[in-house]
Amino acid sequence: MKMHSTVLRAALLGIGLAALALPLSAQITIHKYVALGDSYGAGYGAGCLVTREQAFSYPRQLATAFGVTDFQQPTISDPGIPTCIGVTNLIPVTFAPISDHTGVPTNLGLARPYDNLSVPGFKAADVTDTTSGGLADAILRGLGSARDQALVLNPDFITLGIIGNDILTAGGAGFLMDGVTATPLPVFQAKYNALAASLAASGRNGVFIGTPNPLFIPLASTVPPVVVDANNQPVLDPNGDLIPLLGPGNTAYPCPGGAPACPLPAGTRVTLGAIAPMAALGGKSLLQVGFGVPCAVAPLPMCDHPLPDGSFTPPATVNVGVLLYPDEVAAIDQRVQDMNAVISSAAAANGFKYFDFYALSNDLIANGRTYGGLHVTKDFVTGGMFAYGEAVHMSNIGYTILADELIQFINSSYGSSFPRPDINTALTTPDLPASGAAATISMAGAQPVLFGEEAWRRVLQMAPLANATALAVFPGDGSLPEREPIRTAAPRGRGGPGH
Amino acid sequence: MTRPRRTGLGLSLALVGLLAAAPAFPSGFQIMTQGPRATGMGLAFTAVADDPSAIFYNPAGIGFQDHFSVEIGAGFITKLSGDFSGGNPFPGVGANGDQHKTTFITPNFYAVIPLTTDFKLGLGVFSEYGLGNRWEDPPPTYPWPGKYISDNAVIQSVDLNPVLAWKLTPAISIAGGADYRMSRVQLERNNATLDPMTNSFVDTARVKLNSSIWDNHDWGWNAALLIKPADSFSIGASYRSKIGIDYVGDASFTQIASGNPILDAIVASRLPQGKQTVRTRVEFPASLNLGMAFVIAKNTTISLEGDWTEWSEFSQLNISFDNPAIPSLDRTTNWKDSWAYRMGVEQKFGNWAVRSGYYRDKTPQPDSDVGPILADNDRDGYTLGFGYDTPKWGFNVADLYLHVHARTIDSPPNTDNFYGHYSESVNIAIASFRFSF
Numbered sequence: 001m002k003m004h005s006t007v008l009r010a011a012l013l014g015i016g017l018a019a020l021a022l023p024l025s026a027q028i029t030i031h032k033y034v035a036l037g038d039s040y041g042a043g044y045g046a047g048c049l050v051t052r053e054q055a056f057s058y059p060r061q062l063a064t065a066f067g068v069t070d071f072q073q074p075t076i077s078d079p080g081i082p083t084c085i086g087v088t089n090l091i092p093v094t095f096a097p098i099s100d101h102t103g104v105p106t107n108l109g110l111a112r113p114y115d116n117l118s119v120p121g122f123k124a125a126d127v128t129d130t131t132s133g134g135l136a137d138a139i140l141r142g143l144g145s146a147r148d149q150a151l152v153l154n155p156d157f158i159t160l161g162i163i164g165n166d167i168l169t170a171g172g173a174g175f176l177m178d179g180v181t182a183t184p185l186p187v188f189q190a191k192y193n194a195l196a197a198s199l200a201a202s203g204r205n206g207v208f209i210g211t212p213n214p215l216f217i218p219l220a221s222t223v224p225p226v227v228v229d230a231n232n233q234p235v236l237d238p239n240g241d242l243i244p245l246l247g248p249g250n251t252a253y254p255c256p257g258g259a260p261a262c263p264l265p266a267g268t269r270v271t272l273g274a275i276a277p278m279a280a281l282g283g284k285s286l287l288q289v290g291f292g293v294p295c296a297v298a299p300l301p302m303c304d305h306p307l308p309d310g311s312f313t314p315p316a317t318v319n320v321g322v323l324l325y326p327d328e329v330a331a332i333d334q335r336v337q338d339m340n341a342v343i344s345s346a347a348a349a350n351g352f353k354y355f356d357f358y359a360l361s362n363d364l365i366a367n368g369r370t371y372g373g374l375h376v377t378k379d380f381v382t383g384g385m386f387a388y389g390e391a392v393h394m395s396n397i398g399y400t401i402l403a404d405e406l407i408q409f410i411n412s413s414y415g416s417s418f419p420r421p422d423i424n425t426a427l428t429t430p431d432l433p434a435s436g437a438a439a440t441i442s443m444a445g446a447q448p449v450l451f452g453e454e455a456w457r458r459v460l461q462m463a464p465l466a467n468a469t470a471l472a473v474f475p476g477d478g479s480l481p482e483r484e485p486i487r488t489a490a491p492r493g494r495g496g497p498g499h
Numbered sequence: 500m501t502r503p504r505r506t507g508l509g510l511s512l513a514l515v516g517l518l519a520a521a522p523a524f525p526s527g528f529q530i531m532t533q534g535p536r537a538t539g540m541g542l543a544f545t546a547v548a549d550d551p552s553a554i555f556y557n558p559a560g561i562g563f564q565d566h567f568s569v570e571i572g573a574g575f576i577t578k579l580s581g582d583f584s585g586g587n588p589f590p591g592v593g594a595n596g597d598q599h600k601t602t603f604i605t606p607n608f609y610a611v612i613p614l615t616t617d618f619k620l621g622l623g624v625f626s627e628y629g630l631g632n633r634w635e636d637p638p639p640t641y642p643w644p645g646k647y648i649s650d651n652a653v654i655q656s657v658d659l660n661p662v663l664a665w666k667l668t669p670a671i672s673i674a675g676g677a678d679y680r681m682s683r684v685q686l687e688r689n690n691a692t693l694d695p696m697t698n699s700f701v702d703t704a705r706v707k708l709n710s711s712i713w714d715n716h717d718w719g720w721n722a723a724l725l726i727k728p729a730d731s732f733s734i735g736a737s738y739r740s741k742i743g744i745d746y747v748g749d750a751s752f753t754q755i756a757s758g759n760p761i762l763d764a765i766v767a768s769r770l771p772q773g774k775q776t777v778r779t780r781v782e783f784p785a786s787l788n789l790g791m792a793f794v795i796a797k798n799t800t801i802s803l804e805g806d807w808t809e810w811s812e813f814s815q816l817n818i819s820f821d822n823p824a825i826p827s828l829d830r831t832t833n834w835k836d837s838w839a840y841r842m843g844v845e846q847k848f849g850n851w852a853v854r855s856g857y858y859r860d861k862t863p864q865p866d867s868d869v870g871p872i873l874a875d876n877d878r879d880g881y882t883l884g885f886g887y888d889t890p891k892w893g894f895n896v897a898d899l900y901l902h903v904h905a906r907t908i909d910s911p912p913n914t915d916n917f918y919g920h921y922s923e924s925v926n927i928a929i930a931s932f933r934f935s936f
Contacts, residue, residue: 422588
């Protein structure tokens with residue numbers, strides 16, 4: 001009997017040890033996963049939503065890692081909605097819509113809500129309050145708000161990725177103004193907290209994704225605030241110093257003596273809008289016609305005139321600018337950090353985890369990523385992390401990096417061991433329409449530009465002004481009091497995703 | 500770095516070294532199979548050291564050798580298997596690789612010259628360090644996914660090691676020597692560029708870094724002790740200093756057409772033209788071998804040994820170009836000091852002898868450095884050998900089967916961000932002739 005007891009104890013000990021050796025993935029199992037979010041969650045890239053890029057959305061890749069087999073997305077055929085942008089030449093770099101028409105939704109008949117309910121352009125309030133408009137028509141299909149549809153699916157895991165549309169317009173328009181180019185923080189906080197509380201449920205896990213450093217996206221981190229030559233090399237003055245571009249000054253950095261133009265102070269950011277050829281400028285960019293350029297350096301038609309800074313003209317006109325003075329950069333950064341504090345608190349208060357995209361973006365800015373000798377950076381056009389001509393959205397490569405980081409975060413947070421994604425596919429697979437579809441794609445209308453007017457306008461279309469009645473006026477769209485009269489042209493159509 | 504004078508002796512010895520092309524599969528990249536008697540005994544030879552190969556294993560051993568002797572031999576290193584299967588995130592599940600399977604030859608030469616009864620001069624020529632890691636594109640058409648890091652990494656070295664042994668007493672011998680090491684390194688890989696028109700990477704250049712064994716060399720030293728307090732017992736210690744070699748070589752960049760003529764034109768305008776001067780430095784580690792041997796029965800010897808190698812000296816591998824436009828290739832290797840534990844037995848039957856041995860060699864390479872350049876791991880060595888020795892001549896052979904433990908790299912940090920499963924096995928056959936006068 002004693003021997004039997006010893007054997008039994010040994011057997012129990014063995015079973016216990018075997019249990020300890022079980023894979024950690026046993027600690028969390030995901031049967032139903034739903035993603036709420038914005039364009040990043042939707043897999044929006046190259047100025048469009050299209051199936052071949054939606055396949056790389058982080059929700060799609062998380063679902064694969066979770067082993068969720070019936071993860072449905074609102075897929076759209078090539079050439080995307082709105083029409084995707086492609087690169088048609090490299091010398092000079094040329095972007096253009098890849099077709100003269102758009103794609104169509106290909107999964108509209110799904111008899112239940114999509115699992116990926118991320119809608120490009122969505123702000124925090126839109127997740128609960130918006131049911132239609134623009135791409136929301138194709139994604140929400142009149143079945144209710146994204147939040148309501150998500151709850152219908154009763155997921156046991158949720159990601160909430162509202163990562164920046166509540167502040168993005170400040171960068172796109174060139175100034176931060178609550179209620180006009182940014183959602184007031186109290187409004188954001190109230191909406192986000194209510195949304196977070198409504199998502200909480202027993203047995204439900206998930207991740208709330210924060211907002212990245214605004215300087216992560218190419219919009220305000222690509223154009224140097226100094227004069228450069230045709231090869232993008234800095235032009236030096238006789239003393240060997242860099243030559244700052246000219247701006248109109250602002251309250252914090254006024255031009256001496258009330259001068260209409262003065263050198264940009266260190267730390268000023270110039271947005272991609274400065275290099276976007278504008279129809280109103282005869283197909284040239286603000287810099288190309290001389291705005292911001294001292295006449296002593298280049299006697300261009302508009303030299304010694306300041307680059308436009310963003311401003312608001314009551315009652316409802318947003319004068320889109322291309323400058324973010326240091327105080328504006330700091331204010332936007334502080335707002336992002338305040339928003340992240342809201343997101344982090346909301347996650348903690350409702351049983352979810354907070355993913356620090358801000359810290360990740362700082363790491364990616366500083367180090368990029370290297371995989372097997374292939375180095376990826378955030379650099380515009382050449383870095384690989386952002387899509388063609390995109391001021392804001394990541395590429396298939398970038399979204400896979402984000403998915404990889406999220407999976408590692410989930411594994412560390414929940415003790416799971418979900419497999420990381422295959423980034424080699426994203427690194428080496430051309431992001432082009434499938435063979436056959438390409439035959440229908442026209443490159444007509446390609447312009448030799450580094451960043452296009454259409455792409456610039458889409459930045460504000462993607463994240464509409466907080467004041468819905470306001471009208472964004474781009475340089476050249478009309479006669480602006482602080483600007484020299486320039487040849488005007490009717491603004492291009494504002495089609496696209498809209499809200 | 501000065502070019503060595505190519506004396507007749509230097510030339511002949513260097514030719515021996517060139518024959519030792521691309522040795523491979525060592526612990527880290529150290530090669531201990533420098534004599535068949537030692538190899539047959541599991542490389543536990545520091546306390547035995549009773550033939551001319553003692554110049555490598557424990558030069559104090561030649562203090563007890565009273566005849567002019569020459570030993571000439573060669574090792575035949577054959578990779579039996581060398582496979583890689585990829586993991587996520589890079590190169591991804593499904594990616595794979597095969598190591599080139601061939602046989603490398605590592606010649607060695609030893610001469611023992613008695614000067615007096617107590618002083619003996621020795622000269623050894625061998626390759627203590629080497630690496631040959633060449634990856635092939637696995638069938639059917641999938642390219643080797645590590646080609647952007649390395650598809651051919653080579654380190655070759657030739658040591659010229661004169662030593663002087665002094666038999667202090669009938670039971671104690673000490674030795675010291677100089678170690679002149681010549682070496683070359685080679686690295687081949689592809690460069691890839693992001694094609695902005697497809698937002699994907701394409702191969703755009705073939706890069707080959709190479710150096711001459713004539714131009715890269717430095718000195719080290721070694722010292723040893725062998726004590727035989729009784730006929731049936733001996734203990735030995737052998738130390739070799741670290742040697743750091745600064746390499747100067749050439750780099751060539753050959754364009755690969757990407758299929759995008761616009762991108763190709765940009766690459767062509769930026770690709771370095773002609774030979775580019777490239778520099779690097781390799782720290783070859785110090786080592787200390789400690790052993791003891793027992794004659795446990797008539798004609799039966801057992802040897803035990805622990806070998807320490809200061810691999811922590813190999814903490815960086817930095818490759819720089821004189822042309823500032825070419826970015827340097829720097830990696831932190833962070834290797835750790837390692838130990839190998841060896842045991843061997845020799846049974847003599849008159850002039851014949853049969854030997855066997857086993858060792859466990861701990862890898863010095865951390866997970867963070869494992870990659871296409873080298874994927875090392877703990878290994879078990881199983882050895883068998885036999886020989887026929889007379890006072891005038893001897894012939895010995897041995898075989899070593901090396902089982903390298905499979906190694907899976909599945910989580911960061913990894914310098915190359917290159918994940919997957921490596922497996923490898925190696926066979927080393929070695930033979931030598933000895934002539935004594």
